[in-house]
Each structure stands twice: as C-alpha cells, then as structure tokens.
Amino acid sequence: MVGPLKLKAQLFCGDEIAMGPGKADLLDAIDTHGSISAAGRALGMSYRRTWLLVDTMNRCWREPLVDTAAGGPHGGGARLSPLGRQVLQRFRTIERKMAEAVEGDPLLMLLEPMRAAPKTSRQD
Template sequence: MRVGPLKIKLQLLCGDGFAMGPGKADLLEAIDMEQSISGAGRALGMSYRRTWLLVDEMNRCFQDKLVETLAGGGRERGARVTPFGHRVLAAYRAAEVEAARVGDSAAYAELIGMLLDEPRADKPQKPET
C-alpha cells in the first residue's frame, strides 16, 4: 500500500519464512471467494504448486489452520478459509490500516519534507578508494 511516496508492506515473520503479507492476505481472500485453492491461484495468476506452498506455509505458521481442504465430491469439495483464518485476515488488514497512519506522524512529515519528487539527473559519483 502507498501513503504518498511511502510504500508500506506489512509482513509477519515465522522463523525464516513469511507467515503473512499482502500477497498471502490476497490469497486468503481469493480462496474465500473461489472456495478453491486452485481457483484462487488461477484468479491471482499463480501456479497451482505456488498456491499450495503458500497455503501450507500459512497453515504451519499459525496456531490453527487458516485454510482447510474439503475432500469428496459435489458441493462440499474444495477449500475454505477457517473461522480462525478469517480472524487472522481481519487482524492483518486492520494492522495494515494502522500502519498506514504513519502518514499522519510528524516524523513522516519531516522525512517527506526532505524528499525530492524525482531523483536528480546527476551522474553517479565514483566511490572513493
């Protein structure tokens, strides 16, 4: 998300991996809409394998599963975002909104006041040896 010239990317770490970030939040929303992990991947332009790996990583990084698969045929097959997954998604989206409020801070205003609109056209300087 952008706040003026500031790009905010809220990512939650779990060990060396990412438990949640903007892409995984979008994936959860797509799974909720499509009721299918593969359908969500198609909607987001992601490979089936990549989608499954992201879901697996999310499920392993939180106290409870965010997504569960439903085996069988008919209406009850596919995947769904669990109630816990909905809580995680809502909390993440709320944290994004709170993080965007940095744009209201005095430190942000001072920093933006020192920023140019575009980089100078100066040639890069050679590093001193």
C-alpha cells in the same frame, strides 16, 4: 502504499513468513472464490505457488487457516477456517493502522525535502 511510502507488515514463524500482504491477498481470494486454484488464477499465481503459500500458512499457525475438501464428483474447494478469518481481519487492521500512523503531517514533512524524481547521475 501511502503516497510514495511502501509499508509492509510480515509476521515470521521461525524463518518462514507466516503472514504478509501477499498471503493476506491469497486468503481474501480464497474466501471470494472458494477454491485455492481459482484464487491463484485470480491473483495471477501458479497452482503450485498458491498451494505452497497455503501449506506454509497452515504449518505456521496452531490450527490451519485454510480448510480444504478434496475434489471429486461433488467437487472440492477451500474456505477460511475461523482462525483464518480472525488472522486475516487482524492483519488487515495492522496494515490499516500502519498507514494511518504515517498519513498527514508526518509523511508530508518527510516528503517535503524529497525530489519528485532522482537526479541524473554523472558518469565521469
């Protein structure tokens, strides 16, 4: 968000969202927590939802963005692949540049004639 302006970048692979803000947040959380399930918990997402998002990302890129290790006596876990780190970094750069493009005068000029809140509608 830049003030009241919401900017949202999404990259599509066919009809699937290969990368967007939510998937980038999930990659950040996996990187922080070292686990897909722990990342999901940190983001308030169900276990199933996190795995579906990771599966979509891994199917949309030429190489997986998330590498996983099965659980067991020595534990499992997940980590970003080198491509996953690269994609995340580049996506965050795109988000930053989008926000910078509308900061300052362009946004102020757009917001100047806008109301602080919508008028109450009349129901005749």
